Amino acid sequence: MGLLSDPNRRRALISLLTRLNAPICVVCYMAGVAWFMGLAFEPFTLRTYMSENAMGSTMVEERFPAGERALGTGREFSAHKKKAGGMPVDWLVKTMQSRGLEVFTQRFSRRLPFPDEDKERYMVKGTNVYGILRAPRAPRTEALVLSAPCSPGDDNNQAVGVLLGLAQYFRNQVFWAKDIIFLVNEHDLIGMQAWLEGYHHTNTTGMDWSPLQGRGGSIQAALSLELSSDVVTSLDLVLEGLNGQLPNLDLANLFYAFCQKIGVLCTTQGKLQRNDWDSVSGYSHAVQTMMLMVMKQASGRPWGDHGLFLRYHIEAATIKGINSFRQYKTDATTIGRLLEGMYRKLNNLLERLHQSYFFYLMPSLSHFVSIGYYMPAFGLLALILLLRALDLWIQLATPPPRTEDGVADAEQMSSPGVLSVLTPLVISHLTGVALYTLPIHFQEIAVEHFPVSETEAVVLTAIAVYTAGLALPHNTHRLLTGRGTENGWKVLKLVAVLYLAVLLGCTALINFSLGFILALTLVPVAAFVTPDVPKALSAFIMVILSPACTLLFSVFLFQELQEMPVSFLDGWMLYLSVISQGILDHALYGSLVYPLVALLVYPCWLLFWNILFWK
């Protein structure tokens, strides 16, 4: 490390970094974005491969014959569901019992913090029904789960039918080494949350549920089935779970391998895989698929019933049947055989799935980008923050050359001190706390005084608090120390930049997508903002790049990627519902995106806003 111990060379390096700071930052930003876009380019990615030997080399035969009968059961289920006006508990219990399962039920109820207008529910009461197929000569230590939600209306009847058909077929097989739990959950995620909390006897979200009577030991893997038509054109694999957690890649590999073997079209993010990676449209297809995954992961919400399993370290995925206008159709027997094959392989597992990646992005089902490949994209963005911090540090450490009176200057340098930095920090974080707590607590008052529904009240309060935060007193340091100093804002910015770097770094480690999207918009803000730039224009840019606007753009981009573009007004409505869903996800399932944004990211952005208006 002669470079640092040699004062001359150190000085040269420092002067290089300070002189070329802005160009290097720009280059880093471009490189980061380019790296990220390059991830979807097929030659740069790896083909998926099965890492788990227990699932790779063993051969299984799929012989499930009873697809038609399963659909019949599904129709019967639908009739009973209509009659019962919800979950046909008695019928399910009887049907599962006649299939030789040990059947148990669980009741649960939950009052949402405010009405969910998307799914039209507020006071939720329901019953989960599950049957356990006991593996012969197994000591109840391991289990697999197959679940199908009991959705309102005509959805998902076929899924329940296939589930019951598989239960009947599995019951007569002798090779099971793990118990298999067949679960029909009511009220989709809420029911699933109740069941999982009951199974593991935890209560993270304050839900009421009756304790479970039967268990099968530690759950090794789970699949959730969504099927709403008798035939499907393709099966879609949903991986994104709560807080952007993903199941082990081997689960995706397993699904893909069986789709290939049985000849079922399979998709991820609803996008078929294309072979023309070298054409522009092929590449953009891969980018779209990957971007959809990034968006979904960043949202931090569970995108299927499987999403809640991941908290308990249970590898889980949702398989969704999609029926489009394609010619090629797959019937229920084939779907049953696919699931049979997957369960037989999971049954062979000796250990939990752990061999393959837990952190990955998928530009297509057959290719993946592992953490080692995508992290540099984020690293390049984070490097900008470190470079800016270094620049500021050096500016603060080296006295301005023109001043003669070193002593007075040093005093001025230390005087911005703790208070002038601490006050904005505290104020902005208090705003964050207000943003986090007020929307739910003030909904009643808001409903009383304004002609809005509870949901609107919550969302509008959130937006109001958010906007109000911009108008807070930003020059408290002038009250404290008389006048703002040149070094004052630099110290504050140094703190803010490092804070942002740590914040984004931690976020990206847990949920890369969220970290990367936030970095894309917040890093430029952090890099350029000073009190000296033109106020109006900079303020405008800062608002555009604020977390709330990022979310707005993401909503539009997401719709665009799904090939369902919306008008601005619809987009705005969607935006409002996304905010309410985010708050609900936090309250119901413990999603961390809303508290993260409200309590940490937004205050951090406010610090930069503060610097812009430094006087």
Added chain:
Amino acid sequence: PAPKPNQPTSFEATADKEDTSAPETVVQSSVPQPKDDFQEELVIRPLHSGDIYASFQFRTLWETDFMRGNKVSHYRLFPKSLGQVISKFSVRELHISFTQGYWRTMQWGQPFLPSPPGAELWVWFQDSVTDVDGTWKELTNVLSGIFCASLNFIDSTNTVQPSASFKPLGIGNVTDHRFLRYATLPREIVCTENLTPWKKLLPCGSKAGLAVLLKSEKLFHSSFHSQAVHIRPVCQDWQCKTTSWELRQTLNVVFDLHTPGQGKLEWSLFKMFSRTLTEACPLASSSKIYIDITDDPQGEQFEVSPATHLLSQAMVLGDRRTFSVYDLTQQITFGTVRSLNLLIRWKSSEDMLRPLLHAERYVAGYGLQTGEIHTLMYNNHPYRSFPVLLLDSVPWYLRLYIHTLTVTSKGKDNKPSYIHYQPSKDRVRPHLLEMLVQLPPNSVTEVTVQFERALLKWTEYTPDPNHGFYVGSSVISSLVPSIVAMDTNSTREQPLFSSFFPCKEESSYFMRVYTEPLLVNLPTPDFSMPYNVICLTCTVVAVGYGSLYNLLTRSFQIEEPSPGLAKRIANIIRKMRGVPPL
């Protein structure tokens, strides 16, 4: 305080009833009693779930003394390998069981002899043994060889000395638990290699008698399989003048008979075991098959062929049962075809009397740092409470926080009247927790205790660490009020004089219930990491720490370049003039 379950007497009572009440119909042979005796029997019980339960018992009695110096060298019926084990290790009682599967109490009712999944071994040593631990270690290794099982994995980290739960089942009054060792191996997998040595201990091997039915291809095609060996000293006669050694080999198996639809179920010896019976073991003094027909004595739901007129009543597990008996020592049993293939047809009835006591256990919580063990004990008796002894042996790598121990019934705190807790020592011994808890009637009692998962040393992980680590079953022992005593408004025909006062013998019976073992994940490092870690560590040390250390220890001095000659001369002149040098 609640009474302690008086285990030996109750077991004796039940066991004796099983044995003695049945053979009343058989004429004992008038040959003078040999000093050893062998009996075999098979009990078949159709279960309410539609499955069928077959329980084999082989009993060898031998009036001898292994302990008194004189070396026993002549063995007739008693297996020599076990006899030598008894004398060499001064064993007073030995109980070993190998079980594959979990007994589903709620579907199947109570088993005749309960056993936990995996292997269980408990031994009472004679009080003459000085080094119990050393003897135990040797004994497990010897048994490991005899039964072809991994009993050699029993060491001090999974051995405990229960203070109350495992009392001697044979005669003798030493109850000092220093001479008791108890261990389970929940992960032990039982298969044919354990069955073969077990069969070899029988006097007739698997050549004749009931043991011909024990074919592994059928026995291991079942829902539950358990084989056990129990050795204990028993009384030879009712006055207990002489004692003899009893070797009881049991094998319990449950066959899955799931057929969709409502038709009658049909099962036969041939279907179950792919063999029929042609003779009794010639060495056996008694050889019988019992078929439990209690649920339908009128023959409406049961059809047994060939039919038998021999009926037998016995009290089994607090319930009065009726059995059809087939005596294999009688030639007439085999009929004209000289082969017995019992055929049973029955309709499984839906409702079963719920077992009075059952228990389950699970791990609560998520994440790899802490967790909570929940043990649920159900008392399904409508109006009587009874005490149970709960024994928990938890490996040291789950560090129990014993201060978080709670026992609740019906939402109220239920204070155990007796707690024996022995904390674990890392890598030396497990936690042992024994409690005497009173279970209120018709209630669930929940015992919870929190634990922290230890981070093992990297060589301590099993070859498949991501599978998880096993925690053995908890053992719940209890004197349970009899079902007959509960049966006040029975629809069964009973003489009135028999049903007013519940008599003492029937009022309670001993019962042991095992919970399921637990599979707990411990924090597991990625074992492909050491290489990466070494690389990273070396880099960090070399680049980061090395350079920092370098910077910190090096002393920086500003080195003046040596001035030129002219400057030196100028400085000398300046010095002389009293002016500061250049």
